[in-house]
Amino acid sequence: MNSPSPPQSTPSPVGADPRHRFWHRFQLVILALFVVLAFVYVWVQQPRYGPDEPRHVAYIRLMVDQQRLPEIRDGVELEGAHSQHPPLYYLLVAPVYLAARGFGEPAVYYALKCLAPLMMLGGLLCFRSTLRRTFPDRPFAATAALAVVALLPEFLLESCVVNNDTLTVALASLFLLICVRSLDRGPCLRIAIAAGLVLAAIANTKSTGLTLAPLGLLTVLIRWKRHGGRPVEWVRDAGVGYGLLALLGSWWYLWNIQRYGQPMVFEFYGGQLQPKHPETGAVLTPLEVYTTGEAVPLAGRALLGLFQSFWSQIDWIPVHLREPIWYGLLALVLTAAVGLLADPLRFAVGWVKERSRAKLPGEAAEWGSPLLVLCCGYLLNYGSILYIATFVHLGFYQGGRYLMPGVFGAGALLGAGLNGWLRQRKQRPQSFPAVIPLEIAPALAVVLTLAFVALNVLCIVELVTYLNPTFVRPWPGT
Numbered sequence: 001m002n003s004p005s006p007p008q009s010t011p012s013p014v015g016a017d018p019r020h021r022f023w024h025r026f027q028l029v030i031l032a033l034f035v036v037l038a039f040v041y042v043w044v045q046q047p048r049y050g051p052d053e054p055r056h057v058a059y060i061r062l063m064v065d066q067q068r069l070p071e072i073r074d075g076v077e078l079e080g081a082h083s084q085h086p087p088l089y090y091l092l093v094a095p096v097y098l099a100a101r102g103f104g105e106p107a108v109y110y111a112l113k114c115l116a117p118l119m120m121l122g123g124l125l126c127f128r129s130t131l132r133r134t135f136p137d138r139p140f141a142a143t144a145a146l147a148v149v150a151l152l153p154e155f156l157l158e159s160c161v162v163n164n165d166t167l168t169v170a171l172a173s174l175f176l177l178i179c180v181r182s183l184d185r186g187p188c189l190r191i192a193i194a195a196g197l198v199l200a201a202i203a204n205t206k207s208t209g210l211t212l213a214p215l216g217l218l219t220v221l222i223r224w225k226r227h228g229g230r231p232v233e234w235v236r237d238a239g240v241g242y243g244l245l246a247l248l249g250s251w252w253y254l255w256n257i258q259r260y261g262q263p264m265v266f267e268f269y270g271g272q273l274q275p276k277h278p279e280t281g282a283v284l285t286p287l288e289v290y291t292t293g294e295a296v297p298l299a300g301r302a303l304l305g306l307f308q309s310f311w312s313q314i315d316w317i318p319v320h321l322r323e324p325i326w327y328g329l330l331a332l333v334l335t336a337a338v339g340l341l342a343d344p345l346r347f348a349v350g351w352v353k354e355r356s357r358a359k360l361p362g363e364a365a366e367w368g369s370p371l372l373v374l375c376c377g378y379l380l381n382y383g384s385i386l387y388i389a390t391f392v393h394l395g396f397y398q399g400g401r402y403l404m405p406g407v408f409g410a411g412a413l414l415g416a417g418l419n420g421w422l423r424q425r426k427q428r429p430q431s432f433p434a435v436i437p438l439e440i441a442p443a444l445a446v447v448l449t450l451a452f453v454a455l456n457v458l459c460i461v462e463l464v465t466y467l468n469p470t471f472v473r474p475w476p477g478t
Contacts, residue, residue, distance in 0.1 A: 022442055023139035027146055028450060034150040035157075037118035037456050039161035044463050046472045047109030050161030051401065055082035057108065057162055060090045060097045072265065086252040087203035089164035093162055099448060112162040118157040123173035124150050124221060127408050130177045134370040134412060138419050140441040144448055145415030149407055151452035153312035153459050154400050167207040172405035174198055176377060177211060177221040180370040186223065187238060188231035195219075196244030203249025207264055209405045210249075211384040212377050216241050219373060246359040273395040286391035295390055302389035302397040303471060306382070307402030310410075313466060316459040325455070336417025371416060375411035381406025418444070 008300060048054055058081040059070055070081035077083045093112055100111035131142035149155055158165045175198045182191045195216050202209035202441075217238055224234045253263035275284045275294060289295050308314055311329055314322070381403055389396035396402060422437045436444075 018138065018360040023143055025141055026442070026445060026449075027128060030143070030147050030388070031121070031128075033449070033453060034124060034156070035117060035121060035454075037151070037156055038119045038120065038159040039114075041461060042113045042117065044159045044460055044468070045157070046468055047106060047113065047162075049472060050113075050157070051163060052082055055080060055110070056114070056164065058082070058208075059087075059098075060084070060112075063087065063090055063281045064094050064097060071259065072194055085164050085206055086204045089167040089206075092167065106176050109162060113160060116161060116163070116166045119227050120155070120168045123170035124175040126170070126177045127411075130173070130180050130370070130374070130408065131412065133180050133183075134374065135415070135419075136242070138416075140438075140445060141415040141419035142413075143165050143415070143445045144418050145408075145447065147452060148412035151449065151456060152407065152411075153316060153456055154310060155404060155407060156456065158401055158404055164206050165401060168202060168209040169404045169407075170229055171198055171205060172212055172377075173408055175202065176408055178372060179215050182219055183223060183370060183373075185225070186227040187229050187237055189237065192237040192240040193244065197248070199241065199245040200248035203245060204252065207253075207335050208381070208384070208402050211381045212405060213242075213245065214372055214380060215377050218376060220371070233318070236436055242439050243388045251372060258308060273390065273393050275394060288394035289391045295444045298388045298394070298397075299386065300384055306386065306389065306400060306403065309398040312399070312455070312459055314398060318458070318462055319465075321458070328426075333414070336414045339417035340413070341420065344431030369402040371412055374412045376409070376431055378403075378406035378409030382407075408434075418448075 002306065034108040046083065055077070057078075059078055062068060062070055062079045062081040065075075065300050066079075072079050074081050093115060096115060098110055100108045103328065107393055124146070129140075131145055134144040155169075158169060175195065178191065178195050178198060182188070182195075185191060185451075199210075199213055202212070205326065220234055224231075237419050256265060275289045275298060276282060277284055277292065278294065285401060305331075306323075308326055309325075317325055319383050367462075385396055385399055385402045389399060422438045422441055423435065
């Protein structure tokens with residue numbers, strides 16, 4: 001009787017690394033750095049000077065003191081409360097406001113600001129779980145993506161202010177996790193309900209998060225292609241998810257239509273920030289922006305502004321260092337873009353044909369990539385903000401913070417692209433540009449992390465030494 005032959009070893013895929021303990025611990029270090037930097041920003045970024053902070057606090061005060069939602073009267077916001085957002089975030093933080101207001105206005109701000117890092121940390125934990133599914137054999141890609149997002153100064157801005165963006169980003173990350181984890185599942189009513197409830201929560205927090213809503217349908221289509229099954233089951237899942245969104249998440253927008261004639265009121269101060277005709281000064285409709293040719297310069301302005309403000313608040317970087325830093329970040333993006341070419345089917349296109357590990361006879365081929373879901377999430381988010389900044393509200397042209405619900409897709413693409421440069425030391429490169437030995441991947445991860453930490457230190461120094469002394473005014477009555 002012949003003894004069974006020993007199992008044949010297979011080469012490790014590009015990006016695999018046996019030192020998983022290092023990657024696990026280093027990712028925890030990145031999360032710890034995020035927490036430390038976020039709370040440093042909480043104290044350095046002065047209360048009332050975060051984006052629209054007084055309006056957000058006024059919203060909470062109006063709900064607590066007068067038990068009413070904000071509205072616009074004669075072009076002015078009632079009690080100075082931010083009128084453009086649904087109330088879920090403000091309801092959730094109202095108990096903290098109640099507990100802190102007896103200690104004075106500064107205590108209210110700091111108490112609410114301290115909630116922001118916790119919400120954003122929840123989003124990062126969901127993102128880390130998503131990355132495990134997206135890059136199961138590419139720990140460098142997952143770690144680089146986590147470092148870029150967690151240590152992005154603009155992400156940390158959202159992590160230190162009173163703003164409903166914090167809850168929006170956390171819910172967006174949870175929704176992406178549900179979508180990515182569901183790719184291995186067939187029709188499932190529980191997944192549809194979970195996705196629908198999270199989408200409804202996003203709709204009740206901030207409209208920009210709803211740009212991710214089409215991912216639910218994309219995920220259902222990918223799963224249908226991968227697993228087959230009766231079409232009626234997939235229609236049921238999509239119907240339940242979007243039905244919950246419509247049932248629980250549409251009331252605010254319908255109420256706005258009843259009050260103002262539109263679901264979202266982007267401008268109510270006489271149209272100062274709406275696109276205008278260059279000669280007559282008349283406010284232009286989106287169609288008129290296109291037909292008059294204004295779309296080209298406005299879109300170019302928005303593209304530049306969104307790139308610059310995606311990384312950091314522009315004034316956080318000293319004037320004389322802005323261009324070198326932006327060019328350096330552009331070089332990082334272009335390097336990652338070239339790296340994506342190393343594996344175009346998986347990374348550039350996003351679709352990958354897979355066979356099951358069991359290799360059972362007759363088993364159908366599986367399709368779909370988690371990275372495609374993350375990438376489409378960022379593109380949907382970015383496209384909507386670019387449209388608004390070009391055709392609707394010019395104030396969005398430096399609105400990098402509005403891209404944070406989709407930042408996880410941008411981080412994943414950067415991580416995947418940088419990983420495309422890696423190869424086994426003794427392995428002949430199978431495709432350009434995989435020329436960097438995989439063994440130095442840990443060092444590259446450390447360098448990337450330290451570079452973003454240094455960028456944050458630069459921003460903090462600018463806040464402490466210039467912005468706060470120059471622009472921050474004492475609290476009234478002090």
